[in-house]
Amino acid sequence: MPKIAPPTRFPDAVALLYYRSMKRLILALKKLSLEVFDEQIKPEVKNYKKRYDDSTFIEDGPLDIIQRAIDIIKGLSLGIFTSSEVQSIANTFVNGVNVFNKNNIQKQGAIKGIDPTAYEPWLQEYMRSSVSENVSYISKLRDDYFTDIETIVMQGVKRGHSPKQIRDELIERVGLSLKRAEFIAIDQAGTILGQMTAKRHQQMGVSKFTWVTSKDERVRKTHQELDNQVFSYSDPPTVGKRKVLPGEDYRCRCVSRPVFD
Numbered sequence: 001m002p003k004i005a006p007p008t009r010f011p012d013a014v015a016l017l018y019y020r021s022m023k024r025l026i027l028a029l030k031k032l033s034l035e036v037f038d039e040q041i042k043p044e045v046k047n048y049k050k051r052y053d054d055s056t057f058i059e060d061g062p063l064d065i066i067q068r069a070i071d072i073i074k075g076l077s078l079g080i081f082t083s084s085e086v087q088s089i090a091n092t093f094v095n096g097v098n099v100f101n102k103n104n105i106q107k108q109g110a111i112k113g114i115d116p117t118a119y120e121p122w123l124q125e126y127m128r129s130s131v132s133e134n135v136s137y138i139s140k141l142r143d144d145y146f147t148d149i150e151t152i153v154m155q156g157v158k159r160g161h162s163p164k165q166i167r168d169e170l171i172e173r174v175g176l177s178l179k180r181a182e183f184i185a186i187d188q189a190g191t192i193l194g195q196m197t198a199k200r201h202q203q204m205g206v207s208k209f210t211w212v213t214s215k216d217e218r219v220r221k222t223h224q225e226l227d228n229q230v231f232s233y234s235d236p237p238t239v240g241k242r243k244v245l246p247g248e249d250y251r252c253r254c255v256s257r258p259v260f261d
């Protein structure tokens with residue numbers, strides 16, 4: 001009786017942990033920004049708005065103070081997004097996907113009596129570059145946040161918005177960072193998983209795979225059409241403009257099931 005290989009699984013828990021780690025940094029950044037806003041920026045916004053409403057001559061004094069306060073937030077944020085913290089989060093994530101996938105594929109290989117993960121000369125360099133890519137995604141969360149809060153505060157002040165309006169916009173902007181962090185976690189989990197799976201399947205002599213979607217309502221139509229179809233690792237399907245393995249497309253949660261001869 002032929003044995004059936006266990007399914008290839010998506011590392012949901014690893015992706016969730018990664019998201020939560022980024023969320024922790026983002027919420028610390030939010031707290032810091034609002035504290036500095038309340039203590040240092042708010043009084044200047046009021047000051048500026050009063051002159052704005054009175055149509056009296058507006059000096060740049062308050063704007064200079066506000067700019068300096070934003071620079072203070074940027075400086076303090078380096079204590080949250082420390083390079084060792086960011087590096088550690090990215091490391092834990094990439095290692096987590098690797099361990100998860102390794103256990104999964106070892107069980108599939110056991111069907112053929114093979115351990116495809118016994119010798120993996122490509123792994124170290126692959127992990128190193130994946131970690132550094134993710135470090136830059138996390139750092140970009142911080143950088144993009146600053147570009148935006150600077151615009152929100154400065155434009156808000158110049159347009160005569162109230163401190164509350166500006167504060168609400170700052171809080172709203174945090175939501176965007178959280179969405180972006182969620183995207184990174186799922187997108188990167190899928191991409192790294194898809195590429196590791198492909199390497200390991202081929203290492204155990206599997207040259208073809210079945211495209212398997214996550215079977216829920218979030219699967220996009222272009223991937224739905226690929227569900228249960230068999231492809232060759234040397235010639236994966238084209239989605240949009242590029243050839244993609246399951247998991248490689250933006251935010252894709254599809255996986256590849258090995259096809260044994």
Ligand SMILES: [Zn+2]
Pocket residue numbers: 213220223247249251252253254
């Ligand atoms: Zn997909």
